[in-house]
Amino acid sequence: xxxxxxxxxxxxxxxxxxDKSLRDLAVQAIQxxxxxxxxxxxxxxxxxxxxxxxxxxxxxxxxxIAEWSGLRPLEATKFESACSSGASxxxxxxxxxxxxxxxxxxxxxxxxMSDAKLLSTTSALATAADADYETAHGLSFVALNALLxxxxxxxxxxxxxxxxxFSITAHQNAGNNPFARLKDEISITDYTQARMVADPINLLDxxxxxxxxxxxxLVPAEDFASMSSKPQVDVIASAASIDRIAIHDRSxxxxxxxxxxxxxxxxxxxxxxxxxxxxxxxxxxxxxxxxLSLEACGFAKRGSGPWLGLIGEISLEGRIPISTAxxxxxxxxxxxxxxxYQIVEVTLQLRGDAGENQVDPARIGMAQNxxxxxxxxxxxxxxxx
Amino acid sequence: xxxxxxxxxxxxxxxxxxDKSLRDLAVQAIQxxxxxxxxxxxxxxxxxxxxxxxxxxxxxxxxxIAEWSGLRPLEATKFESACSSGASxxxxxxxxxxxxxxxxxxxxxxxxMSDAKLLSTTSALATAADADYETAHGLSFVALNALLxxxxxxxxxxxxxxxxxFSITAHQNAGNNPFARLKDEISITDYTQARMVADPINLLDxxxxxxxxxxxxLVPAEDFASMSSKPQVDVIASAASIDRIAIHDRSxxxxxxxxxxxxxxxxxxxxxxxxxxxxxxxxxxxxxxxxLSLEACGFAKRGSGPWLGLIGEISLEGRIPISTAxxxxxxxxxxxxxxxYQIVEVTLQLRGDAGENQVDPARIGMAQNxxxxxxxxxxxxxxxx
Numbered sequence: 209x210x211x212x213x214x215x216x217x218x219x220x221x222x223x224x225x226x227d228k229s230l231r232d233l234a235v236q237a238i239q240x241x242x243x244x245x246x247x248x249x250x251x252x253x254x255x256x257x258x259x260x261x262x263x264x265x266x267x268x269x270x271x272x273i274a275e276w277s278g279l280r281p282l283e284a285t286k287f288e289s290a291c292s293s294g295a296s297x298x299x300x301x302x303x304x305x306x307x308x309x310x311x312x313x314x315x316x317x318x319x320x321m322s323d324a325k326l327l328s329t330t331s332a333l334a335t336a337a338d339a340d341y342e343t344a345h346g347l348s349f350v351a352l353n354a355l356l357x358x359x360x361x362x363x364x365x366x367x368x369x370x371x372x373x374f375s376i377t378a379h380q381n382a383g384n385n386p387f388a389r390l391k392d393e394i395s396i397t398d399y400t401q402a403r404m405v406a407d408p409i410n411l412l413d414x415x416x417x418x419x420x421x422x423x424x425x426l427v428p429a430e431d432f433a434s435m436s437s438k439p440q441v442d443v444i445a446s447a448a449s450i451d452r453i454a455i456h457d458r459s460x461x462x463x464x465x466x467x468x469x470x471x472x473x474x475x476x477x478x479x480x481x482x483x484x485x486x487x488x489x490x491x492x493x494x495x496x497x498x499x500l501s502l503e504a505c506g507f508a509k510r511g512s513g514p515w516l517g518l519i520g521e522i523s524l525e526g527r528i529p530i531s532t533a534x535x536x537x538x539x540x541x542x543x544x545x546x547x548x549y550q551i552v553e554v555t556l557q558l559r560g561d562a563g564e565n566q567v568d569p570a571r572i573g574m575a576q577n578x579x580x581x582x583x584x585x586x587x588x589x590x591x592x593x
Numbered sequence: 594x595x596x597x598x599x600x601x602x603x604x605x606x607x608x609x610x611x612d613k614s615l616r617d618l619a620v621q622a623i624q625x626x627x628x629x630x631x632x633x634x635x636x637x638x639x640x641x642x643x644x645x646x647x648x649x650x651x652x653x654x655x656x657x658i659a660e661w662s663g664l665r666p667l668e669a670t671k672f673e674s675a676c677s678s679g680a681s682x683x684x685x686x687x688x689x690x691x692x693x694x695x696x697x698x699x700x701x702x703x704x705x706m707s708d709a710k711l712l713s714t715t716s717a718l719a720t721a722a723d724a725d726y727e728t729a730h731g732l733s734f735v736a737l738n739a740l741l742x743x744x745x746x747x748x749x750x751x752x753x754x755x756x757x758x759f760s761i762t763a764h765q766n767a768g769n770n771p772f773a774r775l776k777d778e779i780s781i782t783d784y785t786q787a788r789m790v791a792d793p794i795n796l797l798d799x800x801x802x803x804x805x806x807x808x809x810x811l812v813p814a815e816d817f818a819s820m821s822s823k824p825q826v827d828v829i830a831s832a833a834s835i836d837r838i839a840i841h842d843r844s845x846x847x848x849x850x851x852x853x854x855x856x857x858x859x860x861x862x863x864x865x866x867x868x869x870x871x872x873x874x875x876x877x878x879x880x881x882x883x884x885l886s887l888e889a890c891g892f893a894k895r896g897s898g899p900w901l902g903l904i905g906e907i908s909l910e911g912r913i914p915i916s917t918a919x920x921x922x923x924x925x926x927x928x929x930x931x932x933x934y935q936i937v938e939v940t941l942q943l944r945g946d947a948g949e950n951q952v953d954p955a956r957i958g959m960a961q962n963x964x965x966x967x968x969x970x971x972x973x974x975x976x977x978x
Contacts, residue, residue, distance in 0.1 A: 268675035283833035290653035307692030448668035
């Protein structure tokens with residue numbers, strides 16, 4: 209298959225956009241990406257979205273967005289894999305261009321979570337878990353992650369405060385990101401005294417939901433030079449993996465085996481070890497997931513994830529900068545859009561366009577998007593040419 | 594890209610399966626397809642489904658089905674494009690195998706429409722239309738199609754009874770299909786006297802919803818001979834197209850332009866004209882859509898679709914047999930599964946395994962799946978080798 213490059217990226221601010229509908233948000237991100245790409249031709253539209261049916265009573269979403277964007281692409285499809293819907297759409301768009309089936313793919317992740325009518329967002333998010341065997345017992349999605357965090361603290365002897373650096377760093381980085389939802393710096397005291405959500409997960413362990421959209425335009429790498437004067441960023445690895453959906457069905461709930469498999473496959477494709485990765489956009493929906501992701505992807509030993517935060521290795525100057533634009537934690541987590549926000553941030557970093565938060569050097573960046581509590585994991589690696 | 598063949602197909606009966614959940618139905622169809630394929634290895638799972646989030650409060654559906662099927666494939670994704678979700682999943686699975694990214698793709702379409710809790714199925718189906726500009730005015734999905742049918746009758750001077758053969762033929766063919774929901778033959782009187790649903794669409798113009806799942810296993814065509822002793826059926830064309838989603842935004846609402854574009858592209862890929870198509874699994878959600886599809890795909894002139902029914906050309910012995918297993922009308926329409934039921938029927942026909950309803954000759958078969966009132970249209974052409 210042929211190589212694929214990122215021609216343009218765009219994003220909306222993540223917020224409670226009471227004045228913008230689902231389609232408005234998507235179109236805004238698309239327009240930003242097309243402007244960045246200086247391009248109007250789009251052959252296929254790939255939409256990542258989890259909740260449009262249950263929260264906005266809108267399905268057939270990809271065709272709707274295709275029309276409202278004014279692009280009239282050849283085809284349009286929506287992809288759903290809970291919070292990894294964005295990466296699912298990205299992977300499909302990538303394969304479609306890499307295979308030669310289409311010559312350009314616009315991928316947009318969009319989620320509208322304010323203004324929910326039939327279902328509360330908490331109930332809607334719980335649809336990422338097993339409806340019959342987890343949710344039916346009253347477990348919300350945050351409660352499932354709280355069980356993981358409690359078990360992790362018990363098993364490895366960590367105090368809750370050890371997770372603070374993950375949250376503090378994310379908030380710090382979000383401060384320089386105009387598209388982030390939470391831009392206030394937080395202190396260790398803010399973290400330890402934050403309101404409890406589901407013990408031991410407190411408000412500052414959890415990412416905020418939000419309305420937002422992000423978009424990426426992919427083209428064959430061989431065409432990039434003739435289309436853009438920006439630094440060229442290629443997608444050099446794409447790997448998906450899955451685990452059992454219900455946490456109680458996993459023999460080893462504290463090991464994100466799908467994250468490990470997906471990352472390992474991506475490393476092989478990219479011919480790169482974790483050492484070579486300059487920035488890592490991980491799926492920090494909860495601080496416990498940050499720790500588990502760092503371990504599963506080979507950046508920390510089992511049970512030692514929080515160390516990376518405590519010794520500053522995850523900061524912009526550290527060994528493995530994460531959440532460089534605020535992450536899910538502070539940029540915000542409009543669930544089906546998050547995977548594309550991650551790709552946008554990695555692209556900006558590799559181009560050298562990350563402003564105050566620029567990591568140096570930034571040659572290889574990895575984005576990992578997770579659906580459910582580690583059930584669906586999709587990893588992409590991008591490289592500056 | 595390499596050629597792709599159908600290694601196995603499976604389906605469940607379409608019914609009100611009060612004793613079977615969403616995952617049970619999917620697994621049953623998967624097991625049938627794997628048994629037909631005499632195969633256990635599946636690299637990727639592609640799930641077509643429209644309503645699991647709103648009717649069953651279950652997202653992350655593909656990973657859930659992957660687990661419950663016992664297959665643990667490398668990856669799993671759900672595709673949504675309203676009633677064409679099945680074909681969207683099929684097209685993605687096809688490209689993934691054709692490109693060499695994976696060596697096998699299991700595509701399952703599944704829908705569970707009985708036992709809806711939060712939303713009525715009528716409201717859920719209306720999410721296929723434009724929520725803000727159509728549904729918000731109180732239009733249900735059948736009402737939108739009723740507007741089309743009324744306009745068609747007015748424009749071309751047809752009486753309602755002229756659509757009867759579409760419905761009668763579908764019921765007749767379903768009688769021999771053990772998986773069909775409605776197996777009773779109907780008469781012209783049954784048709785004309787049927788209860789009104791949304792004038793002029795009566796109960797026998799409309800397809801019944803239902804619970805059901807269908808599955809197809811795709812492998813590289815070059816591997817087929819070593820894996821199966823069944824007749825080889827290759828997918829020789831796959832083409833998607835879209836139109837404006839709201840009917841009032843189309844300059845010519847009585848012409849399914851996305852169906853035309855999608856079919857034309859497929860004919861080009863297949864190197865075949867409409868004349869070469871031996872059976873046509875079309876999207877007969879309503880009798881009006883049958884007429885419009887036959888016209889858009891080149892089997893009848895504009896405004897003359899009903900003639901094909903009246904002169905018997907759509908019967909098993911006619912020029913272009915349609916709905917050979919009952920179609921959406923009588924087999925039933927579990928929306929996200931329908932696109933895969935269509936592929937299953939085309940495969941069985943081309944293999945010569947269609948039993949009482951076998952069309953002869955059956956060398957080239959076409960399946961066309963429609964999402965919304967003609968908004969998203971995906972056409973596949975299969976050929977017996």
